[in-house]
Amino acid sequence: MAPRGRPRDTQVDERVLRIAAALIFERGYAGLSVDEVAEQAGVAKTTLYRRWPTKDHLAVAVVARLQADDEITDTGDIRTDLVDYLEKIAAGLNRMRAAGGNRGPSAGAVGELVGAAARHEDIGRLGREQYARRNAIALALIERARLRGELRADLDAEVLFDQLAGALYYRVMITGAPIDRAYAERLVSCALEGNMTCR
Amino acid sequence: MAPRGRPRDTQVDERVLRIAAALIFERGYAGLSVDEVAEQAGVAKTTLYRRWPTKDHLAVAVVARLQADDEITDTGDIRTDLVDYLEKIAAGLNRMRAAGGNRGPSAGAVGELVGAAARHEDIGRLGREQYARRNAIALALIERARLRGELRADLDAEVLFDQLAGALYYRVMITGAPIDRAYAERLVSCALEGNMTCR
Amino acid sequence: MAPRGRPRDTQVDERVLRIAAALIFERGYAGLSVDEVAEQAGVAKTTLYRRWPTKDHLAVAVVARLQADDEITDTGDIRTDLVDYLEKIAAGLNRMRAAGGNRGPSAGAVGELVGAAARHEDIGRLGREQYARRNAIALALIERARLRGELRADLDAEVLFDQLAGALYYRVMITGAPIDRAYAERLVSCALEGNMTCR
Amino acid sequence: MAPRGRPRDTQVDERVLRIAAALIFERGYAGLSVDEVAEQAGVAKTTLYRRWPTKDHLAVAVVARLQADDEITDTGDIRTDLVDYLEKIAAGLNRMRAAGGNRGPSAGAVGELVGAAARHEDIGRLGREQYARRNAIALALIERARLRGELRADLDAEVLFDQLAGALYYRVMITGAPIDRAYAERLVSCALEGNMTCR
DNA sequence: AATTAATCGAGACGGTACGTCTCGTCTTTTG
DNA sequence: CAAAAGACGAGACGTACCGTCTCGATTAATT
Structure with a gap:
C-alpha cells in the first residue's frame, strides 16, 4: 500500500543526532536536555519522541553512531x-x-x-x-x-x-x-x- | 581546637542511611527520593543536604557503608x-x-x-x-x-x-x-x- | 497571526483563582500555598507558574478579579x-x-x-x-x-x-x-x- | 532586685540595628535576612532573637528608630x-x-x-x-x-x-x-x- | 575563691514553601 | 498523516529563610 500523509523528514534524524552529540560532548550526559535538543535542532519535541521514545534512547543512538x-x-x-x-x-x-x-x-x-x-x-x-x-x-x-x-x-x-x-x-x-x-x-x-x- | 556550635546529631546519619538503603534495595536507585528519605527518617531536608550535598552523594554513602x-x-x-x-x-x-x-x-x-x-x-x-x-x-x-x-x-x-x-x-x-x-x-x-x- | 501550539486551557484560570480565593479568605494571605492551590485545583505547578510567575502575582490576580x-x-x-x-x-x-x-x-x-x-x-x-x-x-x-x-x-x-x-x-x-x-x-x-x- | 548573670552587651543593639537598617535601605525589606544580619553584625542568632522575637520585630525596631x-x-x-x-x-x-x-x-x-x-x-x-x-x-x-x-x-x-x-x-x-x-x-x-x- | 545565673558565639536542626527543571504526553494549526 | 508550537501533568530537586535548640565559653554578682 502506498504511504499516506506527510512523509517523515529524513533530515531530522541527522540534525537531531548531531546536536545531541554536540551537547553530550560539550556538557556531558547530564547536560543533555530533550527540550534543548529540540529547540536547537529546530524540531518539535513530538517529532523527536516519535523516533526515540526516551532521552536515554536518544543518547544511545548518539553513541551508537559514534561507535562505528x-x-x-x-x-x-x-x-x-x-x-x-x-x-x-x-x-x-x-x-x-x-x-x-x-x-x-x-x-x-x-x-x-x-x-x-x-x-x-x-x-x-x-x-x-x-x-x-x-x-x-x-x-x-x-x-x-x-x-x-x-x-x-x-x-x-x-x-x-x-x-x-x-x-x-x-x-x-x-x-x-x-x-x-x-x-x-x-x-x-x-x-x-x-x-x-x-x- | 574545640568544636563550636551544636554538635551534629549522630543518630541522623544512622537513620538516614538505613532508610535510604532500604529504599534503594526496595525500589532501585531511581526509587530513591530525597524528600521521602527525609520524611521517613524524621529528618529535615536541610539537615540531609548539610551532610550529603546531592542525592547521588547520599546514594554513594549508602553503598560505601554496605561495602565494609x-x-x-x-x-x-x-x-x-x-x-x-x-x-x-x-x-x-x-x-x-x-x-x-x-x-x-x-x-x-x-x-x-x-x-x-x-x-x-x-x-x-x-x-x-x-x-x-x-x-x-x-x-x-x-x-x-x-x-x-x-x-x-x-x-x-x-x-x-x-x-x-x-x-x-x-x-x-x-x-x-x-x-x-x-x-x-x-x-x-x-x-x-x-x-x-x-x- | 493565528496562535500556534496547544492553546491554554481557559478552565485552569477559573479553577485556580477560585481555589486561591477560597484559601486566602479562609486562612489569610500567609495561608496561601502555591503547592496546595495546584493540588486542589488539579493543576500542575508548572502550569500555574506559567501564568503567575510568583505567589504574589497569583494573590493579586485573585483580588483583582474580586474587585470587579x-x-x-x-x-x-x-x-x-x-x-x-x-x-x-x-x-x-x-x-x-x-x-x-x-x-x-x-x-x-x-x-x-x-x-x-x-x-x-x-x-x-x-x-x-x-x-x-x-x-x-x-x-x-x-x-x-x-x-x-x-x-x-x-x-x-x-x-x-x-x-x-x-x-x-x-x-x-x-x-x-x-x-x-x-x-x-x-x-x-x-x-x-x-x-x-x-x- | 539586682540583676543576676552576665549583663546584656549594649553594643549589640546598636550594631544589629545599624546593619539591619543598612540592609533594608540597600535591598528593601525583602532583602533583610536574619541570618545575614547576624553574620554581618558578628552576633549569634540566639542573641538576636533574645531581643527581637521576629524578623518583623527587628524591622520595626529599625524603622521606629529612624522615625524619631x-x-x-x-x-x-x-x-x-x-x-x-x-x-x-x-x-x-x-x-x-x-x-x-x-x-x-x-x-x-x-x-x-x-x-x-x-x-x-x-x-x-x-x-x-x-x-x-x-x-x-x-x-x-x-x-x-x-x-x-x-x-x-x-x-x-x-x-x-x-x-x-x-x-x-x-x-x-x-x-x-x-x-x-x-x-x-x-x-x-x-x-x-x-x-x-x-x- | 567558688558558685551561680545569665549572655554570647557558633552552628545544627525541624519545618515549610518556593521556584526550577525535566520528562514525556496532549492538543492545536499548518503543510 | 507529519511537523511545529507550545501547554500540560507529574514529580523531584535543591534553596532559602525562619525560629528553636544545644553546645562550650564568658562575664558578672553572690556566697
Whole structure:
C-alpha cells in the first residue's frame, strides 16, 4: 500500500543526532536536555519522541553512531592483533571519557551511559547486542589463532576476552587509571603468558 | 581546637542511611527520593543536604557503608585466595545489581553508581580512593605469593588484578553475563596459566 | 497571526483563582500555598507558574478579579454619590481586611497586597493602573457636580478624592480604625464643607 | 532586685540595628535576612532573637528608630503649622519609600512594613500606638486652633487629620503619586476651605 | 575563691514553601 | 498523516529563610 500523509523528514534524524552529540560532548550526559535538543535542532519535541521514545534512547543512538564498529585486523600474529584491537577500544573509551571537556580520571560519559543502560532495560539490551557483535569478532580472531596453534587448544576464549576488555573498562570506570597502547601491550603479555612460576 | 556550635546529631546519619538503603534495595536507585528519605527518617531536608550535598552523594554513602571493606584471606595458596576474593567482590556486585528487584542482565544500581561518580567529581574521587585501598590489599596478596615463589618473579601485579576484577565488572556492567564462583575459578585459572601454546 | 501550539486551557484560570480565593479568605494571605492551590485545583505547578510567575502575582490576580470595578451611581446629588461610592470602597476593604478570620484592627490581606505591590514592580504598576481607572470614574463624577454648580468652580478634584479615599485606606492600614457608612458621611461632610471659621 | 548573670552587651543593639537598617535601605525589606544580619553584625542568632522575637520585630525596631517623633511647630497660624507637619510626614515617607535604591512610584519599604504589620498582631499594635501618639499631637494642634477661633467650632478633628495624613499615605502606597510641600499646601487648602459652592 | 545565673558565639536542626527543571504526553494549526 | 508550537501533568530537586535548640565559653554578682 502506498504511504499516506506527510512523509517523515529524513533530515531530522541527522540534525537531531548531531546536536545531541554536540551537547553530550560539550556538557556531558547530564547536560543533555530533550527540550534543548529540540529547540536547537529546530524540531518539535513530538517529532523527536516519535523516533526515540526516551532521552536515554536518544543518547544511545548518539553513541551508537559514534561507535562505528571497529574493524579488526588479522595479521596472523595474535599478539599484535589483540594489541591493535584493544588499542582501538581504548581509543573509543578515551574519546568518550573526554567528552564534555572532561579531564582527569573521571569516567565521564562512559559512566553516564552505563547508568542509562541500567535505567532502561532496552538500552541495556541494545548495548549488550552491540557488545556481543564486537565480542564475536574478537572471539573469532582468538579462535583462528587457536586453530593455527598459536594459542592453547583448551583455552577459555570468553574469559580471555573478558579479561582483556574488562581491564580497560575497569580502569576507565573504576580506578580512573589511563589506558593506552603501552597498557594494552602489558595486558596482552600478561594474559598470554600467564603468571605462574614456570615449572 | 574545640568544636563550636551544636554538635551534629549522630543518630541522623544512622537513620538516614538505613532508610535510604532500604529504599534503594526496595525500589532501585531511581526509587530513591530525597524528600521521602527525609520524611521517613524524621529528618529535615536541610539537615540531609548539610551532610550529603546531592542525592547521588547520599546514594554513594549508602553503598560505601554496605561495602565494609571485604576481608581477605591468605591461605598460602594464591589460587584459592584469589578465587575467594573475587567471589566476595562478585557477591557484592550481585547484591547491588539485584537492588530494586532487578533481575536479568541489567547492571542495576552498579551502573547508576558509576554514573553518579561520573557526574560528580568528588564522588568519583571518593570511589577511586576506596578502590585504591581494596587494590592495595589484593596487590599485597599477590606480592606475598610472588615472594613465596608461587608466581613469576617478573609478573605485572597491577595488570593481573585489573584483569581479574575488570572481568567481573565488565560482565556486570557491559555484557550482562552472570558472575559466580565457577566463573571466578575460570578467571583465575586463565590468568595464572596463560593462554599461549608453548612455554 | 493565528496562535500556534496547544492553546491554554481557559478552565485552569477559573479553577485556580477560585481555589486561591477560597484559601486566602479562609486562612489569610500567609495561608496561601502555591503547592496546595495546584493540588486542589488539579493543576500542575508548572502550569500555574506559567501564568503567575510568583505567589504574589497569583494573590493579586485573585483580588483583582474580586474587585470587579465598582459601579458608581450618579443621582445628581454629589454628597450622596460620594458617600455611596466611598461606602463601596470601604466594603471592599473591610471584606479583604477580614480575610482569614482576621478580626480587630489589623490591615489583614490589604496590607499584604500593598507589600506584594512593593516587592514586585509589575504588580505595583498593575495596581496603580487599576486605581487610576477607579480614580478616573470618581473624578468624572466630581467634575460633573462641579459643572452642575454643586461644587466650587476652582476645586482641586485630585486632592479631594485623595482625601476621601486616602482617609479610608489610612484607617484600614495605619490606625486600624473602623470604616463604615457613618464614617463615610462624616468624611464627605468635612471635605465638602471645609473647616475654616469664616467663609 | 539586682540583676543576676552576665549583663546584656549594649553594643549589640546598636550594631544589629545599624546593619539591619543598612540592609533594608540597600535591598528593601525583602532583602533583610536574619541570618545575614547576624553574620554581618558578628552576633549569634540566639542573641538576636533574645531581643527581637521576629524578623518583623527587628524591622520595626529599625524603622521606629529612624522615625524619631517629628516635632511639631505651633506658630499660631494653623495653615502653616499643618503644612509644616504634613511636609515632615511626607519627608519621612519619601525617605522610606526610597530605601533600597527604589525609584519610581513603588511604595517600597513603606508597603513592606504595612505588610509586616498585617502579619504580626503585635507589630500592628506597636505601629498603631506610635501613630496614635502622632495623631494626638496633631489633634491638639487643631484643637488649639479651634479654640483660637481659626477653625470651625464644630469641626471633626479626627476626620480632618485622617484626610490630611491619609491622602499622603494613599498616594505613596496606592497611586504612587509624589508628595511634596506643594502637594501639602494644596491638601491643607482644600481641607480648610471646603469644596462646596459658596452660597 | 567558688558558685551561680545569665549572655554570647557558633552552628545544627525541624519545618515549610518556593521556584526550577525535566520528562514525556496532549492538543492545536499548518503543510 | 507529519511537523511545529507550545501547554500540560507529574514529580523531584535543591534553596532559602525562619525560629528553636544545644553546645562550650564568658562575664558578672553572690556566697
